[in-house]
Amino acid sequence: ASGDVVVAVTGQTINSLDIHRTGTNRPSYQVAVNVYDRLVSFGTKTLADGSLSYDYSVIEPEVAESWEFADDGMAIVFKLRPEGKFQDGSPITAADVKWSFDRAVSVGGFPTVQMKAGSLEKPEQFEAVDDLTFKINLLRKSKLTLPDLAVPVPMIINSKVALANATEEDPWAMEYLHKTPAGSGAFKVAAWKPGEQLVYERNDDWTSGPLPAVKRVVLREVPSPATRRALLERGDVNMSFNMPNKDAKELSDLDGITVATTPIENSIYCLCPNLAFEPFKDKRVRQAIAFAVPYDEVFQTAAYGRGAPMWGGENATPTDISWPQKFPYSTDLEKAKALLEEAGYGDGFEVPLSISQSQADWMEPTALLIQENLAKIGITATIEKVPGANWRTASLVEKRLPLHLETFGGWLNYPCYYFFWAYLEGHLFNSSNYRNEEIEALTAETLHMSVEDPDYAPKIKRMIEIVWDEVPRIALWQPALNVGTHDVSGYEYWFHRQLDVRGLKKA
């Protein structure tokens, strides 16, 4: 690849250019990042290993120049950059922002849910005061609101273009924006063939940040991981996004290839016993399983040691509120057996261990090793591969898998946010059907509470202590995102785990 063109490969398909659309898959979110801007963004920091990461603690202006909270704290007023321009040259106005936010909270599905996380729920909350002033009226004071404005969803759409292509049945121009982005971002989409490739071309008139260094980014879809590895290794591509752990481990020693491995924030790979099923109603059975997992083997075999261990914690009570942190379990079959005896399951039992076909890369070896160890304490687990299409329905919506592997990572990096999704009864990622009155109450209290609040840390610690003891989710490890580069620098890790091409530079 020559000059200022960067070629990247990924295994996944980008199926839409509009993150608000129903059916838009996760890999497509990067279009929202690269082609659209938001009011605000996060800062950038350098991690210990020298790689770049976004900085959750810093909110930076993007389309907005500045913002301030109303005196009662129940509104935020944003001042837009006067020079702000969409890719078609028209100015970015507060009306565009309002239309975009109205769209996000109205179309339903994922964008609406994500907006809600930041307490952004109704169009009435959004107000275009004048061309360059945009006001959000808050429903409640929440620490989540501002960071939630920096996630990909509240992107700012050129409402004039969109409206020109809207119809009666399609007031939000879903059809049009799905294939034709209308943003102000650093890159334009020059070509898009789903299943093949996406080509970004630099927007030379980008107004929301410094001009990117590369002119073109070609993102090729190569389904076979082995082929992706070969391509990077031979230097035919500049970047392999989301590499398998094994390749990351082996290629990181290679000259000319840099592998950035970043533990994914607020994310844990878990083994979940489902409390709706008999043996797992007993806490001791769950603990027994937690003691039976061959953590180290699993971590080495399934993750090739990439990521962070989440087992072997020293204390039964947390000393800080960092999340995720090591659970106080490690492999101890004696203890596991004893606990099972105590619970009256000394003779073991049979249980299906479900994994998702589409995440078989890590789930399968993990499940196999767990299965083997469970056999040692008398539990006969049969591995049940659930088709990808069925996985969400079975595990998260119907929550009917007795014992399964699960992963959840919160975009907003707070423990309470994780708890909100993963430990509250009925909430989507609580696939264990766990319910604990204290957790319910504590989560509700902490969710919007400021981190600085002196009550915050003790409450969080208490929450962590409870879920450590009751283990409805047995933490295995914190996964990492691997990105291999060759002749390219400036790769930055983002919580959304999508490729941000804006900072890339050819070496």
Next chain:
Amino acid sequence: MTDSAQDLSPQTTTDGPLAHMVYVLRSNPVTLLAFAMFLVLIVAALFGPSLVAYDPLASNASRALQPPSWDHLFGTDNLGRDVFSRVIVATRLDLAISIAAVALSFVIGSVLGAIAGYWGGWLDAVLNRLFDTIMAFPLFVLAMGIVAALGNTVENIVYATAVINIPFYARLVRAEVNIRRDSGFALAAKLSGNSDLRVLALHIYPNALPPMMVQVSLNLGWAILNAAGLSFIGMGVRPPTAEWGIMVAEGANFIVSGEWWLAFFPGFALMFAVFTFNLLGDGLRDMVDPRQRT
């Protein structure tokens, strides 16, 4: 009156099927080879589990991804399982899948094909359209669809493989039955008081068997490949069961990183089996059709 009787009947009496087989095997080294290979497969399938040194399911993270050595003839996989043991033990399952699938399609295809070929008319037309419909599907994708819809268990893989093969048998039987439907011996059987069903089942159908045997042996190979293909796209049998297709599919990802043995040995076993069945088909054809010989 017995003049021409004896001398007109040549020495063919000594030429029993066994003698013929021996002859074909002896004169065609490739077929002999195929039969020898077939024997190897059968032995591995019957005694596989007692032939191997390691538990094919036992993992050992500390000896993962070791290249072939005297300890592990075919090396170990990413979970530290012995590839040799897994390859040998998988023989039984792979053969079972293909044999069960072929048996199923053989039986169903035979019945439907015989009915269509013998009675003809609207029944034939309907059945033919049915077979056409199955054939009009991209067969591999149909198999995938069936497995996806029913769930990926061994039985469902067998059913899916059987369904896509039914038309091949049905058409073959139909053609064979059809050419014999009005043959002299079928009519003679009717004159002897056989009902249509008896004529079909006892007189016509058995004569369609030899060409079917060829199809069977070829299809055994197809069935194994089919199951392997399903595994490759993640619709194969359940882990940790050892099955060649899965092993190749998973091992394929390790080739580029240099751990070639993961895919190579099961791939070789797969090829060995399919190769055997295909060669066997040719050999059987030679046995059935002496015209092909000089």
Next chain:
Amino acid sequence: MLPDRLLTIGLRVAQALPVIFGVIVVSFILTRALPGDPAVYFAGAAADEASIAEVRSALGLDKSLPAQFWIYLTDLASGDLGQSISTGQSVASDLATRLPASLELTLISLVLSCSIAIPLGILAATRPGSAVDHLCRVLVTAGVSLPTFFTGVVLIYVFYYLLGIAPSPLGRLDFVYIEPDQVTGFYLIDAAIAGDWETWTGSLKQLVLPAITLALFTLAPLARMTRAAMLSALSSDYVRTARAAGLTEEKVLSTYAFRNALLPVVTTLGMVFSFTLGANVLVEKVFAWPGIGSYAVEALVVSDYAAVQGFVLAMALLFVALNLVIDLTYTMIDPRIGFQTK
């Protein structure tokens, strides 16, 4: 004479109609039997009850099955194959871009395979039982015994990764080339039309490895059928007559034996073609080929009803068309067709 043949062809087309209807019904049932709830799947991560219900009604999945089938049929009648949810495009446009990719690959591989298999089969048939015959048999059988996905990976490893002589397995065209304007969807043809020979060679290079992979697999049925058909043609009375009349061996082989052997070979070719087209999903995965096979697999995995149905229907139509072409070819090769009772 001509009306007779037209009648035969018309009859063939008429026979295809119930088949196509059958395919429509079966594919509809099959997709509904797929596990998983597309509404849940496509509502996306973090979607709640309400939004799932919303998606469900947007997809028309809240209606009864007969109602859904009726809607599907009426849409079909107006030429609408529906919308693929996973690619976000209309199924028709997906097929239009992906079918040529698969067809191009399949055709090239068949051309390759024929140009090897047919001479090989003829060679074997002229020397049955010889070492050459055995060697051919072993070689082509070996080819068909290799799972295509395995062959593909090995070829990439050897020719791209180790030797570096093959181009990067990046699909139909390396990124340094500019895609030709779509006319037929076949890059080789489109590039030739555009006169862009650089792209032409570029796309040809990309075709080599996957085409070889597929060709290896299709060698056996073709070579075997050629051999068998040639053997029976060569032992026929008319070949003996031709020889007795002193015709040269080339003439006997080409005009007398091979032309007659062509019929079963064409039938086999047709079968191999439709089989390969359906089965090259495995090769497409390995070579990142944006073809119809991988499209189908992905659609199937996520229960993308419209895409699966559209794919199956397209393939069925192709199959029917293919058979028609074969029948026409037959009519061209064999003057008897249309006169005999079948």
Next chain:
Amino acid sequence: MLSIEKLKVSFQTRRGEVQAVRGVSLNVDKGEILGIVGESGSGKSVTSYALMHLLDKGGSITGGALSYGGLDLKNAKESAMRDLRGREISMIFQNPRAALNPIRKVGHQIEDVLRRHAKATRFTARAEAIKALEAVRIHDAEARYHAYPFELSGGMCQRVVIAIALACDPKLLIADEPTTGLDITTQKAVMDLISELIAERGMSALVITHDLGLGAQYCDRIVVMKDGEVVEEGAPEQLFVAPKHAYTRKLVDATPRAGAEVRSLLPKSKRTPMPQFHPSGTPLLEVRDLVKTYQGKFGPVHAVKGISFDVQKGQSVGLVGESGCGKSTTSSMLVRLDDPTSGVIRFNGEDLAQTPAQSFARDPRRASIQMVFQDATDSFNPRHTARQSISEPLARLAKMDRTQRRARVAELSDLVGLPQPLLDRFPHQLSGGQKARVGIARAIALNPEFLVLDEPTAALDVSIQAVVLNLLVDLRAKLGVSYLFVSHDLHVVRLLCDHVVVMKDGEIIEQGPTAQVMDTPSHPYTRALLSAAPKPPTLTRPTFSAA
């Protein structure tokens, strides 16, 4: 011109070497037509292939000498032979339709040969080919030039084959059973044509046949072969009048001819007195207005168009007519394997047509109406032994147990003269004559009242045919069965039948007592049929007459 000296040909087969020809010597002189007759497998074809160097794989000339016009054919190179074939020596084969490339226009096939031997250029080829077609008396040659073999009748195909063979004016024509498989009338036309052309062009010919009558009629000299050797040679009359070799005598005797009787077909030593038998005169079967119309692809095919005739108890009725006239269709309706479109089949006064063929297998009258099939080989299940085949009706219809069946089968095989050890053989292990006997044994196993014989001897050698015909005569006398004997050979019918029915195009054109129809045929078609049969030289020696 052609001389073959002690030719030996053998084949390498899996059971060792087969000596197909063991020292054949013969000469063909200029302008002569030499006939080779002999039983099946005696090496007639192999001899001719050997001299054309067209032997199958594995065959080779192992001894003797072959020369043609002074040229040593035995050691000739393939290239030399290719030049010779077609130009000097050409060959025509039996089954003309198969001898033509089915997918090439006949005109082009002739052109191929002309062009190859430089008898025509690209520009003259067409005209030359048409000329060649005209030479073999094909009408409208211009149009036939474009015809494909399937568009021509068997006789026309044979003419085309002859045209190909003669295209390059060869000096020697080898005809290997040129008329087998053809209709009796066509056969005559083709043989007449060949002999005419040969005379016209002053060629020599080697005509291979197993029909001594045919050979005698057309050849100047005849060679008789048996087991790979020449056993006798001479002028036709001489062979017929004074056959020296026993085998020749057997052949001569077995050849059906005017004036012969069924017993006289057998070799003298085998002749037994003719049994006496007189039909009773009460009708067994009355066929009235029988019609069969098939639903063909292009409109209805009227196979049988309303025929009526009677068969008396104990009578033997001959049904004759050329290929495709509806004989088999009629017989299969009579034996209730097929339902007539309309009409009455009264059997012992009851209408059989009322019971559909489908359910006739369970009808009590099933056992009394049986059939012997045209093609014996085809009529046996290849997987059943002769014993199983004969037992089948006994088990199914007579419900006999094992031992009863064994006894009955033994009895039957004695009756038809089939050696017991042969009963455990499979059909492919039996000769044609043996198969015919098994077929008859099966048909009479249940003592039927009425037996249809659909050309039971069509696939047989004359000598075996003689045996079978005599067997049938004996059986009728013993069992009192009535026969419907289907054939296209009037000579054969005369030997066996009391009454003859002549069919043409699905209709009966003439019927009556055998002698009357044969001696004073009233319909021209009957006359044509009669005259088409080969006429061997009349014998001067006294024929055997019934006691």
